[in-house]
Amino acid sequence: MRGKQVAFGLVTAFLVVAGCAGPQPAPARPGPLAGQTIEVLAVWSDEEQAAFERVLDVFEQRTGATVTYVSGGDEVPTVLATRLAGGSPPDVAGVAQPALVRTLARAGSLVPLDPSTESVIDAQFAPVWKELGTVDGELYGFVFKAANKSTVWYDAGQLGPGFVPPRTWDEFVETLRKLSDTGRTPLSVGGADGWTLTDWFENVYLQTAGGAMYDRLARHEISWTDPSVRTALQTLGRVFRPEYLPGGISSALQTEFTESVVDVFGADPKASIVFEADFVAGAIAESTPARVGADARVFPFPRIGPTSSVVSGGDTLVALTDEPGTKALMQFLASSEAASIWAAQGGFVSPNRQVALDEYPDDSTRQIAEELVGADNLRFDMSDLMPSALGATRGDGFWRAMQDYLADPAQVDRILAELEAEATAAYEEGDS
Amino acid sequence: MTRPTGPLSGGSHRLAALFLTPALLLVVVFLVYPTAYSLVRSMFDARGDEFVGVENYVTAFTDDRTLVALRNSVIWVLVAPSLVTTIGLVLAVVTERIRWATAFRLVMFMPLAISLVASGIIFRLVYEEDPDRGLVNAVAVSVHDVFSPASPYQGARPREGGGLVVGPDGALETAPVGAQGAVGLPITGFDPVELPAQAASAVLPEPGAGLRGLVWLDVGGTPDRTGEVDAGERGVPGIAVEVWEAGRVVATATTGDDGRFTVPDLTGGPYTIRLAAANFAEPFRGLTWLGPVLVTPVVIAAWLWIMTGFAMTLIVAGLASIPRDALEAARVDGATEWQVFRRVTVPLLSPVLLVVFVTLVINVLKVFDLVFVIAPGSVQEEANVLALQVWQVSFGAGGGDQGLGSALAVLLFLLVLPAVVFNIRRFRGDRS
Numbered sequence A: 001m002r003g004k005q006v007a008f009g010l011v012t013a014f015l016v017v018a019g020c021a022g023p024q025p026a027p028a029r030p031g032p033l034a035g036q037t038i039e040v041l042a043v044w045s046d047e048e049q050a051a052f053e054r055v056l057d058v059f060e061q062r063t064g065a066t067v068t069y070v071s072g073g074d075e076v077p078t079v080l081a082t083r084l085a086g087g088s089p090p091d092v093a094g095v096a097q098p099a100l101v102r103t104l105a106r107a108g109s110l111v112p113l114d115p116s117t118e119s120v121i122d123a124q125f126a127p128v129w130k131e132l133g134t135v136d137g138e139l140y141g142f143v144f145k146a147a148n149k150s151t152v153w154y155d156a157g158q159l160g161p162g163f164v165p166p167r168t169w170d171e172f173v174e175t176l177r178k179l180s181d182t183g184r185t186p187l188s189v190g191g192a193d194g195w196t197l198t199d200w201f202e203n204v205y206l207q208t209a210g211g212a213m214y215d216r217l218a219r220h221e222i223s224w225t226d227p228s229v230r231t232a233l234q235t236l237g238r239v240f241r242p243e244y245l246p247g248g249i250s251s252a253l254q255t256e257f258t259e260s261v262v263d264v265f266g267a268d269p270k271a272s273i274v275f276e277a278d279f280v281a282g283a284i285a286e287s288t289p290a291r292v293g294a295d296a297r298v299f300p301f302p303r304i305g306p307t308s309s310v311v312s313g314g315d316t317l318v319a320l321t322d323e324p325g326t327k328a329l330m331q332f333l334a335s336s337e338a339a340s341i342w343a344a345q346g347g348f349v350s351p352n353r354q355v356a357l358d359e360y361p362d363d364s365t366r367q368i369a370e371e372l373v374g375a376d377n378l379r380f381d382m383s384d385l386m387p388s389a390l391g392a393t394r395g396d397g398f399w400r401a402m403q404d405y406l407a408d409p410a411q412v413d414r415i416l417a418e419l420e421a422e423a424t425a426a427y428e429e430g431d432s
Numbered sequence B: 001m002t003r004p005t006g007p008l009s010g011g012s013h014r015l016a017a018l019f020l021t022p023a024l025l026l027v028v029v030f031l032v033y034p035t036a037y038s039l040v041r042s043m044f045d046a047r048g049d050e051f052v053g054v055e056n057y058v059t060a061f062t063d064d065r066t067l068v069a070l071r072n073s074v075i076w077v078l079v080a081p082s083l084v085t086t087i088g089l090v091l092a093v094v095t096e097r098i099r100w101a102t103a104f105r106l107v108m109f110m111p112l113a114i115s116l117v118a119s120g121i122i123f124r125l126v127y128e129e130d131p132d133r134g135l136v137n138a139v140a141v142s143v144h145d146v147f148s149p150a151s152p153y154q155g156a157r158p159r160e161g162g163g164l165v166v167g168p169d170g171a172l173e174t175a176p177v178g179a180q181g182a183v184g185l186p187i188t189g190f191d192p193v194e195l196p197a198q199a200a201s202a203v204l205p206e207p208g209a210g211l212r213g214l215v216w217l218d219v220g221g222t223p224d225r226t227g228e229v230d231a232g233e234r235g236v237p238g239i240a241v242e243v244w245e246a247g248r249v250v251a252t253a254t255t256g257d258d259g260r261f262t263v264p265d266l267t268g269g270p271y272t273i274r275l276a277a278a279n280f281a282e283p284f285r286g287l288t289w290l291g292p293v294l295v296t297p298v299v300i301a302a303w304l305w306i307m308t309g310f311a312m313t314l315i316v317a318g319l320a321s322i323p324r325d326a327l328e329a330a331r332v333d334g335a336t337e338w339q340v341f342r343r344v345t346v347p348l349l350s351p352v353l354l355v356v357f358v359t360l361v362i363n364v365l366k367v368f369d370l371v372f373v374i375a376p377g378s379v380q381e382e383a384n385v386l387a388l389q390v391w392q393v394s395f396g397a398g399g400g401d402q403g404l405g406s407a408l409a410v411l412l413f414l415l416v417l418p419a420v421v422f423n424i425r426r427f428r429g430d431r432s
Helices: A002-020 A046-063 A073-085 A098-106 A115-124 A127-132 A169-181 A194-208 A211-218 A227-237 A248-252 A257-265 A280-287 A324-334 A336-343 A363-374 A397-407 A409-429 B010-041 B055-062 B064-095 B101-113 B116-126 B135-147 B295-320 B324-332 B337-365 B369-374 B377-383 B386-396 B402-431
Strands: A037-042 A066-071 A092-095 A141-148 A151-155 A273-275 A296-300 A309-319 A377-380 B164-166 B172-174 B182-188 B211-217 B240-245 B248-254 B260-263 B272-275
Touching (some): A037 A073, A073 A098, A127 A141, A141 A324, A151 A257, A194 A211, A194 A227, A194 A257, A194 A273, A211 A227, A227 A397, A257 A280, A296 A363, A309 A363, B064 B101, B064 B377, B064 B386, B116 B369, B172 B182, B211 B240, B211 B272, B248 B260, B295 B337, B295 B369, B295 B377, B324 B337, B369 B377, B369 B386, B386 B402
Parallel strands (some): A037 A066, A037 A092, A309 A377
Antiparallel strands (some): A141 A309, B211 B260, B240 B272
């Protein structure tokens, strides 16, 4: 009997050990941080992951540290919460929501950046970016990969050589009207994804109401029933007209983001203009035969007010441990050198103003980066600044309100009143 | 070494315990503990550090989204299992009599082998609104077009401010005009290249005898003014014109090659000129299957396709165990096939039918992936079911509220419980 129990115990022990054994440690390289391992958890996957790993390779070669990258995709907040609850956070995390950075910082899960990294950020980033990474006066992170969400894409082949990109909102409306006069449906809108619609709204609101009001609305210091919101929606309504959208409104509400890009640049185009951030380039490369820079061109979001403005998004890097390796890695990633490595591979825009524009692989990306770094009036994506229950829930909150507005602009009063009620509840609950 | 051996000896008890321990351990770790923890977690707030009692349950029953999910889950439970059981029964009985029964049943069973997500993607495409993409609408459009011919100037609309407005039934109407008037009726939204070849240059008629008018395509002239006849703009031939007075048609005309029409012999007035909707009607594009109204029936239909094979297979197995002599006896006594089915087959099968039904109810309550994949983001709220809501609340947006999510999961558990208990009892009864 005893023998059997021992054998059973051994088998169990073996199973447990086998189950727990992690990846084998890589052979140490020479360097100041030789033998140290640093773990990075971030949102980038597939091609983005490959590009970012190349940035990490350079750091590994230079310092001898071993950096492992774990892709969390859209689930980074959940993965991070679980890892923190389990007491084994990654050393560095890349998250898409500033609201999450704020929550983590206040919960004491983040380590503030050390002075040497802060000086790099002071020297190479515009103040607005530093402010984004600051919580309660302490700098916790910086945006490594930015998105310029004020770009409109068009198919140069369809619109012909005579097409002059509209610079103002009136010109934009006029362009759409002219195209639709000949029976075409020029504008592709991916309304099944609420976030494309909130991006539309944010761009318009930033210009019709101005940066100060934008900040106040993002913090819910003014109500969603404020007249400025209605003005922005009405301005937007000049463009969201059934005769401009392929298949009309109900079709737009069933078109996902990628589909909206394919509708313009695919083999069988239904429209010629689509609005979204620079990552449209990724969708074009992946799902259509068009070439970015040649067939697929970009113009800045049309101006409504007097100043140029850019709505941006981006993934913020934060540190969760106090190891020397973590500090060194953060400092390296903040530098223009790290950003340039990814920039050269494409699909990437850095808010670091010392990244030379020549580093970007094509004209469209260069133009997007230039506008992002040079904008007078730059704001972060409002829906990412909100509590995620309000700003990032499929079929609810802000997303849903914009979809309802697209579906029936006459209901604007009801829609805004409902959104205001939801916002009040969400901000009371806090950021989580 | 002589030791008592036999089924009741102490050694065997220990042996039994030894063999049961791993299974028991797994059940405790993966079933009992999570269930108990969910129950505990459901009484804590979003962060999990503050006890809130039943507050999460109160929120669950006051939140609109959850109530819609609950309502939909009820619809699912009421409709889906009984439909699937009925269709499965009919198919099982019918296939007993056909020659290729096995092959047919195999085909019917196949959908069950496809993962729900994959089936969801298939049905998302099948019900796509765009007839170029969605199978159902493609069929609907081709059938429709056989019976009613397409209108000649599809999609054309009145020029804004040009004197025509869209009436309640889709016809284009003018403001009242006098019997001797001459009106210009500009339309737009149609490619000039596609006008019939005989269309001649548009010239406004001079006022004279009778009511005169011009319907022209106000697109692509030089200069391209809106609402004015410009050089290069052509009339629209073959438009059916109706003249209305006091709610009835008093005269009709058709535009000539130059787009002009004249209605002589009018004495009264004022008149309204209407261009019937049939001239411009958009092509039929099928139904909005994935809109707010039809989405739940559509998802249920997809589930039907998947689960019918399952129900049929179980019922076929049940049919095989029905004593043939009972059926024969009924037939000898002169019962019709319907009577045999209704009075003999179904009652004898009822235990099997009940098991199938209850299993389906359990399955329906946890349906998640189908709804998530098929319903576009813009109608996810309308299509929501409890299981999906659990996930949305817990993990959907930036970490989510796992307290509320746990409360919903507990509710879902309570709903499934009667069905599970019933099934277990049933199995016990079968064994004894």
